[in-house]
Amino acid sequence: MQLFDIIGPVMVGPSSSHTAGAVKIGYVARKLLGEPVKSAEILLYGSFDATGKGHGTDRALVAGLMGMNPDDARIPDSLKLACDQGIEIKFGSISLKEAHPNSVLLKLEGENRRLEIVGESLGGSIINIASIDGLSANFSGDYPTLIVHNNDQPGHVAEVTSMLSHKSVNIASMQLYREHRGGNAVMVLECDQEIPEQAIQWLKHLEGVEKVTYYSLNKEEKER
Amino acid sequence: MSYKALAEIIGEADKEGKLFWEIILDEDCRESGTSKEESFRKMLYMYTAMKEADSNYDASARSASGMAGGDGKLLEEYRKQKNRLIGNFLTKVMEKAVKMGESNACMKRIVAAPTAGSCGVIPAVLITYEEEKKVSQDKIVEALYVAGGIGEVLAESAAISGAKGGCQAEIGSASAMAAGAIAYLEGGDNETIAHAAALALKNMLGLTCDPVGGLVEVPCIKRNVSGAVNAIISSQMAIAGIRSKIPPDEVIDSMRRIGSLLPECLRETGKEGLAITPTALGKLKFNDL
Known part of the structure; x- marks a missing residue:
């Protein structure tokens, strides 16, 4: 503590x-x-x-x-x-x-x-x-947190993590959940740094990605 | 990493040739990656917020349940009486402890230290000390680091929530923290600080958490008074040279074991003790229970 x-x-x-x-x-x-x-x-x-x-x-x-x-x-x-x-x-x-x-x-x-x-x-x-939205997640709100809802298919985790690596964002914790094989999946990533806005926009346009939600610690409310 | 034993903090202080509070300041800088100045400023902010909460006490405020409010004013009036049994310092400590507890119950802004339910103990003794002994505000902030260090050990090695350890973990912890802080302000060395905390905690062992309606009001508010006064007498015993026969870290471990042995009905569930007395149940109609 x-x-x-x-x-x-x-x-x-x-x-x-x-x-x-x-x-x-x-x-x-x-x-x-x-x-x-x-x-x-x-x-x-x-x-x-x-x-x-x-x-x-x-x-x-x-x-x-x-x-x-x-x-x-x-x-x-x-x-x-x-x-x-x-x-x-x-x-x-x-x-x-x-x-x-x-x-x-x-x-x-x-x-x-x-x-x-x-x-x-x-x-x-x-x-x-x-x-x-009905899918498991587990995070505290103490870190910048990225939540990606996607189809359960190969490659999405790699897409997200390589994007973070490219932006020099370190992952503090990472969780994966899915409803069933090939169904709806969600990944929750708590990060040590803030993720740039354009990187989040890029994720939203990936095929198989249903929804991207980002929780920023920045006080100023930035509407997206 | 937080310190798990008071002996670790004292050992580190001896090794580094530093004071108890400086070890805790160093640790916060390491853990949160801030400078000493930033950490000190943040602690000063906590103390300032405590003083604001104290001076913003509203005697007319009542809690949602109607059970809490107005008692701080009674002690304020009592303190004006000439033929009081006890002195001004202790009466003021009592008054400030009640006021803070009531402010908390009435949804005012307070500083959880270590918890909201026990928020009256530390400010009551420290603000009174500053006002009555005319020490610098910086000195009080140093004492808050002492209290924080003791609290960290209690959180790591025992408990600081009523749900986990009963009231001994909340008011007991706050009292131990405040006792160490006063011992420091009174010129006690590290050993004296640890024993002041141990003596205070020993007096609180076994205290259950049985709040009426599950609310932070009865008996919590007045327990803040007993925690604050207990901190003063424990620090005075330690300053006088009295030592806890059981070493401080063993006392803390006892609190942990006792806490885990307490049945759930006595750990902040409102299912036993004072919470289920006929009067308590009668008071709860407001909440559709």
Whole structure:
């Protein structure tokens, strides 16, 4: 554990898992969507569902979806702020299979894009994005992360990794998942450096690549 | 790599001829690739955020459950009374600990140290120390590195979350960290710092996490007071020359073992202890439980 995970973070209370972690899940989801959220269906599971209200988990998630960080003093007022901005928010409960006790399913819609993710708050404001659009993923939002949905066929991993090598981007962790042989597949790569925009655009045009999602640590929101 | 034992930090300090806090500063620079100045600035920011949270206390704020808020004001008023049993320093520590815990419950901005639930302990003792003893802010920041180093060892070798180790891992850890920090500020050497932490942690061993409604309110807020006061008395014992008969790292390992033996119902699940008292269950109607 890093020193500033012990003394820190600066956050809006009351709970690092149920409040700060929830803001972070919302924030990562907003960045993955790549454009402002127009409507969100927020389905809470387990302890998020049972004790979320008292912990402000609802307001925390919405704050994150609006691009706020866990130390933003506006978090307690996020529901009203979202309403003022015309963002449609719907809350509900859900039963997820084999999910972490602090989990949420977010169904997001923007102007042009849709996204469905399952986020888990693991404690101490550490989070895990467990799935994207129904396919497994596992990443923390602490690294620049590239998510590529592709057809399960030879060569895609090599295409992606050689592109990263060409751009001098080091891979911190890499995971591969697929529905079944020859079906939909996903690779999740956490990187030590940011990936240039044009490299991501190039990936999107490759044959057999269905969707490319990129999570950048850069604060400035850059719309794609 | 974080240090896994207080003895490792002290050994490194002896070898390098440095102070406890400098070893932790060096380690942060190595781990995060920052300069000493950047790391120090970041720690100063944490301390500044603690002070802001303290001065922004809102006595009229209440938590969503309605259970938390307003007690900090009561201690503030009590501190003005002349015929108090205890002195100004300790009363102020109590007041600041309650205020921070309440601010956290009321969704105000705080600094998790090590957790949000235990966020009142370290600021209560350090801010009071700065105000009452008139030391420099830099000195307090150094003390925060001491606290951070102790916290890292606790996180690596035991636990700092209630879900993993019970309240001893949250308030107990915060108390041990604060005790070490005060021992440093009071001129204690590295050995004294470690023993102050050990004495504080020993007093907290076995403390369960049984919050009402699973919320960070009852008994968490007032536990911050006992953690803060315990840090002061433990540091004073260590400064006086008292040593923990069980070596500090063995105390930390005891906390880990006790934590793993605690049943799940007493680790932040709200399924036993205070959480299931008739009064507690009666208070929970707000949450449709």
